[in-house]
């Protein structure tokens with residue numbers, strides 16, 4: 331490794347990437363861009379992937395103040411440091427538009443260590459899970475843990491805490507709770523609006539949260555509003571969009587995805603531990619990917635380890651016929667445009683020097699990953715350690731599982747052998763089916779039957795209320811538990 335390790339003390343490389351240049355720095359930046367002054371570093375011997383013009387060409391890229399200063403013919407620029415890209419592609423850093431740190435079962439610093447080798451340089455995480463448990467103090471902790479990371483981890487304002495009125499939750503958040511956080515530089519959007527029935531009924535509490543997206547003194551650029559509306563179509567979809575929701579990552583069918591595109595929504599393909607690329611790719615190929623992108627959303631740590639991040643989605647989409655440059659645009663420029671980030675998602679003067687060196691655009695595996703011009707990952711390894719966890723707000727996020735009256739007796743499901751209602755899982759999908767299957771009982775208790783893929787499932791309320799719900803699940807294909815990485819038998 332010839333380059334220095336990422337240092338978060340350097341100016342202009344803050345996590346939001348919005349640190350302004352001083353007047354003197356701006357003057358110097360212009361002269362560096364013109365080749366009149368030496369750059370801090372120059373990427374040489376590379377083929378630049380230009381996502382504005384859909385071209386690839388040989389060029390040198392000059393870096394200063396954590397940004398791209400200029401792009402010129404090979405040999406144009408001088409720099410204090412020279413980075414030889416070995417003839418490989420230079421690609422803009424990838425932007426994850428919607429995921430959840432909590433699903434990876436990692437703290438933010440370890441989460442970004444896992445993402446960094448895969449080329450994700452900006453990641454937007456909706457912290458609604460920690461918010462459900464710990465409310466605003468949990469969000470404060472998450473924001474504190476997301477600052478000072480070598481990778482740009484940003485968060486959303488969770489719009490649906492709890493997700494619906496039927497849910498037990500540790501907190502209930504309103505617009506007045508969230509408003510003080512709206513101007514935080516790491517807040518990227520109003521998080522996924524899952525309670526679409528509430529939106530359609532005009533639930534004022536929910537509409538007030540969506541209204542936090544409007545440009546105001548505290549958030550002059552305004553915020554995007556993320557959606558979550560599986561199978562919502564027709565006039566109800568019009569109502570949802572009319573409420574101000576701008577994107578969706580939950581399309582189940584191609585017809586639904588096309589309706590969402592037609593109504594001006596940004597269409598995110600979700601390929602985490604649930605997937606819809608196969609259903610949506612024909613729409614993208616036929617109608618152009620201009621308003622489309624990729625997200626991981628919920629992903630188990632096992633899937634993250636085995637498959638990767640946005641790089642894995644690019645490989646899969648390209649393998650199914652999407653042009654590689656279009657796939658890169660969908661994971662860089664398009665999410666940047668959606669969030670209103672004018673400083674990332676492409677390689678151009680003034681853009682953050684978040685760059686990937688990639689040997690092969692079809693088998694997309696970044697060899698080197700740079701954030702703000704600093705090397706943060708190489709050959710599949712992150713080159714940094716996770717910083718210490720924040721000391722502020724820790725009480726809110728520790729010892730939050732409070733069970734009451736819980737014992738193995740509470741996991742029993744009284745009943746006789748015969749036909750029973752079960753939750754039917756659909757492989758790779760978030761939606762479920764209402765199924766009837768034959769079940770067996772033993773001593774008056776319905777029992778799991780892994781050979782026939784019928785398992786018991788329990789929801790144990792963790793807030794001290796003592797409620798336990800026990801039901802039956804069909805379709806998980808889990809044969810045994812306990813190895814920490816839940817795998818289904820159909821996954822490789």
Ligand SMILES: [Zn+2]
Pocket residue numbers: 428429430456522627628
């Ligand atoms: Zn989500």
